[in-house]
Amino acid sequence: MEAPYVIDEGKRDGVKYVRVGGVGNFSVFKTFDCGQCFRFDPDGDDGNTVSGVAFGKKVSFSDRDGTLTVTGAGADDFSSTWLRYLSLDVDYDEIDRAVTCALDDEGNAVMSRAAEVSRGIRILRQDPWEALCSFIVSQNNNIPRIKKIIAAMCEAYGEKTEDGLSHAFPTARALADAGEEAIFALRTGFRAKYISDAARRVADGEIDLDSIFGSDDFAACEAELMKIRGVGPKVADCALLFGFGKTEAYPVDVWMKKVAARHFKEGPDPKKFGKYAGIAQQYLFYMERYVNG
DNA sequence: GGCCAGGTGCGTA
DNA sequence: TACGCACCTGGC
Numbered sequence: 001m002e003a004p005y006v007i008d009e010g011k012r013d014g015v016k017y018v019r020v021g022g023v024g025n026f027s028v029f030k031t032f033d034c035g036q037c038f039r040f041d042p043d044g045d046d047g048n049t050v051s052g053v054a055f056g057k058k059v060s061f062s063d064r065d066g067t068l069t070v071t072g073a074g075a076d077d078f079s080s081t082w083l084r085y086l087s088l089d090v091d092y093d094e095i096d097r098a099v100t101c102a103l104d105d106e107g108n109a110v111m112s113r114a115a116e117v118s119r120g121i122r123i124l125r126q127d128p129w130e131a132l133c134s135f136i137v138s139q140n141n142n143i144p145r146i147k148k149i150i151a152a153m154c155e156a157y158g159e160k161t162e163d164g165l166s167h168a169f170p171t172a173r174a175l176a177d178a179g180e181e182a183i184f185a186l187r188t189g190f191r192a193k194y195i196s197d198a199a200r201r202v203a204d205g206e207i208d209l210d211s212i213f214g215s216d217d218f219a220a221c222e223a224e225l226m227k228i229r230g231v232g233p234k235v236a237d238c239a240l241l242f243g244f245g246k247t248e249a250y251p252v253d254v255w256m257k258k259v260a261a262r263h264f265k266e267g268p269d270p271k272k273f274g275k276y277a278g279i280a281q282q283y284l285f286y287m288e289r290y291v292n293g
Numbered sequence: 294g295g296c297c298a299g300g301t302g303c304g305t306a
Numbered sequence: 307t308a309c310g311c312a313c314c315t316g317g318c
Contacts, residue, residue, distance in 0.1 A: 135299090138300085140298060140299090140300050140301080141299080143299080190301095229302085231301085232301050234300060253300080254299060
C-alpha cells in the first residue's frame with residue numbers, strides 16, 4: 001500500500017491547511033455520505049468537499065485528483081488526528097481483496113459489486129462517546145432529523161470550537177448534568193431517557209468506554225454497551241464499528257435485511273468476513289441504500 | 294393528512 | 307423464546 005505523505009501546508013485566509021498525497025482509494029463524498037457520521041455536510045458545489053466538527057475541531061476535507069486537502073489542520077494535526085480518523089493508515093485494497101473472496105461464487109459476485117460501487121469508502125474512527133450517543137439518537141429516525149437533533153445537542157451542551165462559531169460534541173458529563181427533561185426539550189422524543197441513561201452511566205464510570213476500546217473480547221464489549229437502556233444489538237454494533245474501531249462489528253438494520261433478502265438465499269454469514277465483517281457490511285449497506293435505492 | 298424512518302423495550306402467548 | 311406493538315417527532 002502506498003503510504004499517505006504530506007505535499008505541503010500553509011494558510012489561506014488565516015486558516016491552516018495541509019495537502020496530502022498517496023491516499024489511495026479514498027472518496028470524501030462516499031465516506032461522509034454513507035451514514036456513519038452525522039456532523040459533516042457537503043460544502044460548496046464541487047461535490048468533493050465536506051465540513052464539520054470532529055474531536056472538537058472545525059475541519060473540512062476535500063479530494064481532487066488523488067490529493068486530499070484538510071482545511072483547519074496543519075501537517076502535525078494530520079498525522080496526530082486526521083490520518084487515523086479517516087483510516088488512511090489502513091490498506092483498503094487488501095480488505096477489498098479479502099471480502100470479495102470470503103463467500104461462495106454467488107456471494108462473492110454480490111460482494112464484488114458492492115465493493116466496486118463503494119470503492120473509496122473508509123470506516124471513520126470517530127470518538128467513542130459521540131458514536132454511541134449518535135446511534136442512540138438514530139433509532140427509528142431519519143437522517144435529516146438525526147442530524148438536526150445532534151446539531152441541537154452540540155449547540156446547547158458542547159464546548160465552543162476555537163473559532164467560536166461551532167460546537168464540539170457534548171461530553172457525557174455535560175449531558176448527564178443537563179438531565180432528561182432538557183434532553184427531551186431538544187426534540188429527542190422517547191430517546192431522551194436513553195441518552196440520559198447512557199450519559200449518566202458513562203459520566204459516572206459505570207460503563208468504561210476506554211476499557212471497551214482496549215478490549216479484544218467483542219461479545220463482552222457488545223454486552224457491556226447493551227446494559228444501557230435503548231442500546232440493542234444494532235446500536236451497539238454501530239458504536240463499536242464507527243466509534244471503537246472494531247471492524248468485526250456487523251450491524252444489521254432494515255437495509256441489511258433487504259440486502260439479505262434480495263441477494264442471498266440465507267446470510268451472508270458475517271463470520272466468513274472475519275475482522276472485516278463491518279466493512280463488508282458497509283459496502284452492502286451502501287449498495288442497497290444509496291445505489292440501488 | 295398520513296405514512297414511515299438505519300430499533301428497542303415491553304407485554305403477551 | 308418468539309413474536310407484535312407502541313414510541314416522539316417531523317420529513318416527505
